[in-house]
Amino acid sequence: MIQSAVILSTGDEITSGTVVDTNANYLSDKLSEIGIDLVAVITVGDVPDRLEWAWRTAVGMGDVVISTGGIGPTADDLTTETVARVAGAKLLRDEATVEHMKRLFATIGRPMPDNNLKQALFPDGATIIPNPLGTAPGFRMPVTLGGRSAHLIVLPGVPREMKPMMENTVIPWISANRGTDKxxxxxxxxxxxxxxxxxxxxxxxxxxxxxxxxxxxxxxxxxxxxxxxxxxxxxxxxxxxxxxxxxxxxxxxxxxxxGDTSMEEVVGRLFIEKKLTLAVAESCTGGLIGHRITNVPGCSQYFKGDLVTYSNDVKSGVLGVSEETLKAHGAVSEECVREMAAGARKRTGASVSVATSGIAGPDGGTPDKPVGTVCIALSADDRSLTRRYQFRGTRDWVKLITSQVALDWLRRYALGLPIADSTLFRR
Known part of the structure; x- marks a missing residue:
């Protein structure tokens, strides 16, 4: 019966801070959703004695131990051999896994390096968890240490490979072994x-x-x-x-x-449903809004284009922002973004446009327009709207929050909601 869990994240890249461990957050959410008590998250580097300590400690704390990372082909990938040592099991090669890896390499026209064969080794008694997106399958196996039994689940550290394996194989298996009808x-x-x-x-x-x-x-x-x-x-x-x-x-x-849906997915669905078309004019966000929109399949049904006009002369030459506006109010102004949005609609023929201009920092601010000052405009047949915001944070945060506000404006417009109703960040 599985009621508690320990997450084990391995890799020097995590303990050194080079890579942020997003896997643990994801696994915590998934375990919580099915009522599994998360006892601890253990993070450990690629050192054999530390890895063995981590596995033995985890077994003593939870009914299931879920590990991510350390099952690649290189010399510092030590998870499988550590689990075999802890469990007292031999490593056996699975020929079906070898054939799967060879087929993957064949599809990209490359010979498979010999060190990939390491990924076909599994402790005796393990059940293989298929990995349709990569060369490293996972596995699960029972183990008993010091009179306490637990199930060990080993998954790759690459999120795009790990998540489907967790959702399609691991979660159903844990749910079936919870020992309750709730x-x-x-x-x-x-x-x-x-x-x-x-x-x-x-x-x-x-x-x-x-x-x-x-x-x-x-x-x-x-x-x-x-x-x-x-x-x-x-x-x-x-x-x-x-x-x-x-x-x-x-x-x-x-x-x-x-559910797990992004703002840009919502905007795309609404614009397609409402038969609206969109153009974007960006300055401080540098194409981020367009990037987010085009990350969603099907965006070509409504998205006309993204005009990244960073300098003033391009704002004037491409979007038609007047020299008088730039001289009187500056590029970071409601007057400027209003003309940017109108220009984007005129150049593309879109029914709706949104424009951004701001000071993302860390330099460039003034007493009147400090770093984080951002102006956003929306232009449509039935309305034109501008707002000035004062955001806080690093350059990438200012760009991201600006893109989120702009996309939220588009969502609200498509739904007929007050477009700038939020009082967050308003100056």
Whole structure:
């Protein structure tokens, strides 16, 4: 029966701070959704005795230990051999895995290096977890140490490979071995436009502790609100839907999506549904809005183009921003972005456009326009809107929050909501 878990993240790149361990956050969320108690997260570098200590410690703490990383082909990938040593098992080569790896290399027209054969070695007694996106399969196996039994689950450290393996294979297996007929239903609301504290206040009292567990997660630039309901099959779905209805009624205009959906995906879906077309004019964001939009398949159905006009002469020459406007108000002004947005519509024929101009920093600010000053405009047949914001943070944060606000404006426009209703960041 599996009720508790330990996450084990391995790799010198993590302990040195070179790579941020996003895998642990993802795994924590997934385990929470199915009611598994996360006891600890252990991070350890690629040192054999430390790895062995970490595995032995983890087995003593949880019913299942989930490891990410350390199963690549190089000499510092030590997870599989460490697990075999801890379990007292021999390493055996799986020929089906060898053939799978050879086929992957053949598809890209490259010979497979011999060191990849290391990834086909598994401890005796292990069950292989297929990896359709990479050369390193995972595996799970039972182990008993010091009279305590646990299940070890080993997954690759590459998120794009690990996540499908977790969702398609590991989560169903853990759920089937929880030893209870209770199930969990989870609903996640992605919100933007309210601070975490304001969101907490807004939903306070909507859901009683005995009805569901409510949690918040601030993941810049959005905040997630999660509802988790425990109960019998069928019952939990009805209960989570009722609780979700309460949340929607309270904060509907700040909820841009339910589930793992990005703002740009929502905007794309709405513009296609409403038969709207879009153009973007960017200065301080340097193409980030267009990049986010074009990350979503199908954007060609509505997206006309992105005009990155960083310098004043290009703002004038490409978008038609007047010299008088630039001299009187400057490039970072509501007057300038209004003309940028109008120019983008005129040049592309789009029905809606959005424009940005600002001072992302760390230099370039003035007493009147400090670093973080950003102006945004939206232009459409039925309206024109501009706002000035004062953002805080590093250059990349200012660019990201600007792109999020601009996309939220587009979402609100398509839904007929007040476009700049949020009081966050307003100057």
């Amino acid at each position: 199930v969990y239903a989870v609903r996640v609301f992605q919100t933007f436009g309210m601070s975490e504290s304001a969101l907490d206040e807004a939903v306070a009292g909507l859901i009683k502790p005995e009805e569901a567990k409510v949690s918040f997660r601030a993941s810049f630039p959005q905040i997630s609100l999660k509802i988790r309901v425990e109960g019998q099959p069928g019952e939990v779905d009805r209960r989570v839907e009722e609780l979700s209805r309460r949340v929607r009624e309270k904060i509907s205009q700040f909820v841009y999506a339910e």
